[in-house]
Amino acid sequence: MIKELIAQKTAEAIQNAAEKRELGQLKLEDVPELFAEKTKNPEFGDYSVNVSSLAKQARISPAQIAQIIKPYINFSEAEISTIQGFINFKLGNSILNGGISKIIKEHENFGGNNQGNSEKVLLEYVSANPTGPLHIGHGRWAAVGSSLANLLKFSGYKVTQEFYINDAGNQINNLGKSLWIRVCQELGFDIKFPETEEEGSKNYYSADYLVNVAKKYIESNKNKAEEFYKNNPEPLKPSDEIVNEMSGFAKAIMLKLQKDLLSKFKTDFDVWYSETSLHQSGEVEKTIEKLKSLDKLYEKDGALWFKSTEYGDDQDRVIIKNDGSYTYLTADIAYHYDKLQRGFEKLINIWGADHHGYVARIKASIQAMGKNSDCLEVLLGQLVNLIISGEQVRMGKRRKMLTLEDLIEEVGIDGTRFWMIMRSIDTTLDFDVDLAASCSDENPVFYVQYAHARACSILRTATTERMDQDNKTQLPPFISKEEFKQLINPEKFEKNTLEFLWKTKIDKEVESTKALILKLESFEDLIQTSAKLRAPYMIAKYLQELAKDFHYFYTFTRVLSADNDVTKARLILVNATRQVFLNGLNLLGVSAPDSM
């Protein structure tokens, strides 16, 4: 990687200079890690290292420091110059050619690295309640989570993707009660959902998605439903048996719908972990016993409390309520403990910002269990604002809403994923539905996909017969399919074929070729950084930049020409570009069409 190489060469130079006592009072152990970065202005060169930070320690001005270090840099493939505290590197062709050949040799693995060192990561995200359809907010975490999983895998982590099914508790009863009302309605009885809060409207899911579930239920259970009604003629007060029957049915249907939609949305979980199973297996009780034995629990006001304040939480938390039931937190503590018991070294959760208060509690529980709470990393993502007809629309499960499914239908899978991933999760996402739907041509995803398709098109044209426009005669392809295959064969790749990239003396051709190669080469660094920062949005941004560089190259540098050597060299470059687009889009779970 060029960036690393330059930083390393510079670090060696500093060490050598310091050993020769050229850097004043500078002590090597005080030297901060220096990074190479792209220059702000191409006049300065391609990359630079800022050595100003050594000035204070050495008691020498930044400009002088740079001057002193420069002759110690052993890097013949680059032209080195200094301006103020910057050491600038202008890369020679051999370095650039090396960048391309690495892509050709590694093809679909190009960009990958082993920073994860096979660490076992459990990535938990979406984890919706099975009480209704997934909404747009879930869509954000699905897109971000699945691409983060791809990214981490590409960076050498062993990732398991998990969905925690919140299928226990009151809400499930409410779901059952709500379905029962819908079933009664479908049976023809005149029943309405409570409308006011006094009547308990909050305890019902009155959105119309349960109508279809009710229909489905009656399809196969009509007699049963009528029997239920006969014995329980008050639909607002169903028996436990009815509620259980209804919630079980609704839960299964909802979960199935969620699974199918996520799978269609290119979000595939390895494990679907049911909260109910956690209770049934006795894990929750075991966890309480464990905490009890560690003396982390106490009784107060008829409830059992966890001393989470001992670990930085701002108040203690109830584990068993005074009615004997568990809180949501109790199961969640057991769940996280179970993750660690299953052998995961790193737990990454993606949560909506509305759950941020939970982080301290869960971390406290992990610490109380005697583990290091740093193993849990919670990525808090800001929520999604829906904008319809220029107005913000608040989302609510029990009201009318735009579901993820509706959105996908309007915007498409690629567009929705790219849009959801594109922005840092730290910022609230304004999702303008009208814009995304009506002006879908302007969606940035098309810009990137078009660039990929364009690269494919050049490769296609190169290997197909063409018509001579003047004589109307058939001409052979620029290169035969077989020859092209050999040209980019990783095993037999000849780096010196790339020399012809630099045969041209046309400024725009040289400039656009070089810019494209540098961008392609930096993909490796991008992957490292975005994996480290858990930031898939950086990939989306990178791909837009790469598309821009490629379009620029395309405009000024003709690939297919009469000069066979130059054509071959440029075809290799185009193929490398295609490969990087493909690798990047795959990480995002966005398709890479060959033509558009």
Add this chain to the structure above:
RNA sequence: GUCCACGUAGUUCAGAAGGAUAGAACGCCACCCUCCUAAGGUGGAUGUCGGGGGUUCGACUCCCUCCGUGGACACCA
């Protein structure tokens, strides 16, 4: 009141690890297809980086404070 995130161009957003004249996309204006995909490219306009202090040779970036926006502060899930 306490905690978290955010506040950068008309709009939506980048500016990890302090550093060279603060960037992109969309929108607006003017150009560019006899030629590999014009869903493209080139050029142009637009900024008190929320305000005020501080640390530093140097601050969009770090610290303090104030203002604004969103979210969280349950024996709900």
